[in-house]
Amino acid sequence: MPFSWAPMWHFNRPRGFKASNLLRGIAVWLTLSLTPLSGAEPPTDLSDSVVRGKRLYEQSCLLCHGKTGQGDGPDAFYLGAYSAPRPRDFTEAEFKFRSTPSGQLPTDADLFETITRGIPGYMPSFRGLPETARWDIVVYVKSFSSLYQEAESPPIVLPPGPLPATGESVNRGRKLYDMLDCAKCHGPQSMQPGGLYDQGELRDRRGLPLLPPDFSHPSSFKNGHRPQDIAQSILTGLDGTPMASFEEALSPHPEDIWHLVNYLLSLSRSP
Ligand code: HEC
Ligand code: HEC
Numbered sequence: 001m002p003f004s005w006a007p008m009w010h011f012n013r014p015r016g017f018k019a020s021n022l023l024r025g026i027a028v029w030l031t032l033s034l035t036p037l038s039g040a041e042p043p044t045d046l047s048d049s050v051v052r053g054k055r056l057y058e059q060s061c062l063l064c065h066g067k068t069g070q071g072d073g074p075d076a077f078y079l080g081a082y083s084a085p086r087p088r089d090f091t092e093a094e095f096k097f098r099s100t101p102s103g104q105l106p107t108d109a110d111l112f113e114t115i116t117r118g119i120p121g122y123m124p125s126f127r128g129l130p131e132t133a134r135w136d137i138v139v140y141v142k143s144f145s146s147l148y149q150e151a152e153s154p155p156i157v158l159p160p161g162p163l164p165a166t167g168e169s170v171n172r173g174r175k176l177y178d179m180l181d182c183a184k185c186h187g188p189q190s191m192q193p194g195g196l197y198d199q200g201e202l203r204d205r206r207g208l209p210l211l212p213p214d215f216s217h218p219s220s221f222k223n224g225h226r227p228q229d230i231a232q233s234i235l236t237g238l239d240g241t242p243m244a245s246f247e248e249a250l251s252p253h254p255e256d257i258w259h260l261v262n263y264l265l266s267l268s269r270s271p
Pocket of ligand 2: 085096177180181182183185202210211212213220221222223230233234238241242243244246260
């Protein structure tokens, strides 16, 4: 079952102190501090998965990702022949949305999560397919690249958090945003003049122009907008795009990731 963030949001809201909120916050903190990023578990019996996965892939994915998985399905051209993102080429096995460090393969659970959630604006959610069907598709998608025969790399572990979005935390996040030069690409605030976006210089690995996210609308984030999703995007980076991993830059004070997340989320609450 997906983990619900509703109680945490409740906790994050700056209202009067409540002991029950504090306890709930500590419980979530303890759970998260020991939990690797990816949660979903594949079923143990995956026999015949490739056969079933192929049939499902041809029904649901082929139009965009192509028969041979190279991102060249009949509809791919209309999605953006001359701009990014193009449907992913599965033979390259390079992925943006991973719980694993930059340059590593995604875990099975990461692929499952992408298929389940979809990619706002670009790819539908397949939550409507039974879970077993989505796992079958994961197995088939992996069959496009021999790289998956290597052992799966372990997900990164997030520092304890998220931390409450106090004014102090948001201010620290704003400072980090400046110090780490996020504005170079994202603008002083989301998509405001000044970022590389305005100069048309943000491009993916194929040289196709790429839009940065609009921080004032977290629901449009491709990699999810729960605090731990945003933390994952920043720490692991989105491979194949200019959005690099900031894990090393944040390593002196790992808890800073939550201040950055609180700052980004505050942008959608500003008047
Ligand atoms: C309407 C077209 C469309 C359909 C249908 C579609 N996709 Fe995608 N998919 C895309 C696009 C476009 C991207 C690239 C988005 C980006 O890079 O921001 C993508 C990216 C992906 C990624 C890569 C995510 C990452 O981490 O980089 C995976 C995995 C994926 N799709 C799996 C699937 C599977 C499996 C199906 C079928 C169940 C499917 N897609 C159906 C358009 C589609
Ligand atoms: C060199 C340019 C560059 C820098 C510097 C940069 N980003 Fe990004 N960032 C991008 C691009 C481009 C994307 C969109 C990638 C895509 O959609 O494929 C992105 C995506 C993201 C996302 C993912 C949103 C989603 O759709 O899920 C977050 C969060 C983010 N950036 C935060 C940051 C923060 C915080 C910093 C500073 C610590 C930062 N970025 C620095 C270029 C940059």
